[in-house]
Amino acid sequence: MKKNKSKINKNIQILFLTFIISLCLMSCEGARCAVGTVYDKFTRAPIENVKYRVLETGQENYSDSLGKYSACGKFGPLIPKKPNINIEFSKEGYNTVIITNPNNIVYLDDLQFLNTFKKSVEHCGQDNNSELNNYESVFLNEYIENRNDFDFKGKKILFITRSNGGTLSSKKEYFNAVKEWNEKYGDKIRTALVVLSIEEAELYQYDAILLFWVKKGFYSKNKK
Incomplete structure (x- = not known):
C-alpha cells in the first residue's frame, strides 16, 4: 500500500514536471x-x-x-x-x-537637422580639412543636384569658385557662401560637381571638385 502511494506520488511529480516543461516550451515558442x-x-x-x-x-x-x-x-x-x-x-x-x-x-x-537649413549647415565648414565630416557629407548629399548617386561620405573635396574666372577656394569659403546666399536670397548657390576617376583621385589626392558661383549674374534662380 505504502509502495503504491509512493509510486503514485512519483507519477504525479513526473506529470507536474512535464506540464512545467510544456509551459516553458510554449512560452519560448510564443515569444x-x-x-x-x-x-x-x-x-x-x-x-x-x-x-x-x-x-x-x-x-x-x-x-x-x-x-x-x-x-x-x-x-x-x-x-x-x-x-x-x-x-x-x-x-x-x-x-x-x-x-x-x-x-x-x-x-x-x-x-531639425533634416528640415531646418540653419541647423543642418551650422556644423559645416568649421575647418578647411579637405575630407568632409559626417555633417558636411550628409548636407551635400541633399544640397547638390545631379550628383548621379555620388556619395560625399568620407570624400576629399577640392573647392573652386568660378566667380572670378576660376580661383582655388576652401571648404570654409564655400559653406560661408552657402549660408550667406541663403540668408540673402533664400535659395541655393549654383554648384557643379566634377567626380575624379580613380587614377585622378590617386594622383591629386581628391575624390571630386566642387565648382561654385556666387555672383548674381551667374546665378540662374535669382529672386526678383
Whole structure:
C-alpha cells in the first residue's frame, strides 16, 4: 500500500514536471527577442529615452542611458512569435521610424537637422580639412543636384569658385557662401560637381571638385 502511494506520488511529480516543461516550451515558442542600440544617424551617438513600441501588442518601453533597447522577457515587453514583428521607435526632435524585426542597430534621423537649413549647415565648414565630416557629407548629399548617386561620405573635396574666372577656394569659403546666399536670397548657390576617376583621385589626392558661383549674374534662380 505504502509502495503504491509512493509510486503514485512519483507519477504525479513526473506529470507536474512535464506540464512545467510544456509551459516553458510554449512560452519560448510564443515569444522572441529584439535587442540592440539606438543611435543618432549623423553624430553616431547613442540616444537614451527613445520610446519603442511593439505595434502588435501596444506594449512600450524606453532605451537606457547607453541607447540600448530590449523587447524580450523581463527586460521589456514580450514579443509574440509571428512572421513579422513591427516596432516603432520615436523621440521628440527625431523622425519616428517603424522597423520590421529589428535587431542590433537602429538609426534615427534628427528632424531639425533634416528640415531646418540653419541647423543642418551650422556644423559645416568649421575647418578647411579637405575630407568632409559626417555633417558636411550628409548636407551635400541633399544640397547638390545631379550628383548621379555620388556619395560625399568620407570624400576629399577640392573647392573652386568660378566667380572670378576660376580661383582655388576652401571648404570654409564655400559653406560661408552657402549660408550667406541663403540668408540673402533664400535659395541655393549654383554648384557643379566634377567626380575624379580613380587614377585622378590617386594622383591629386581628391575624390571630386566642387565648382561654385556666387555672383548674381551667374546665378540662374535669382529672386526678383
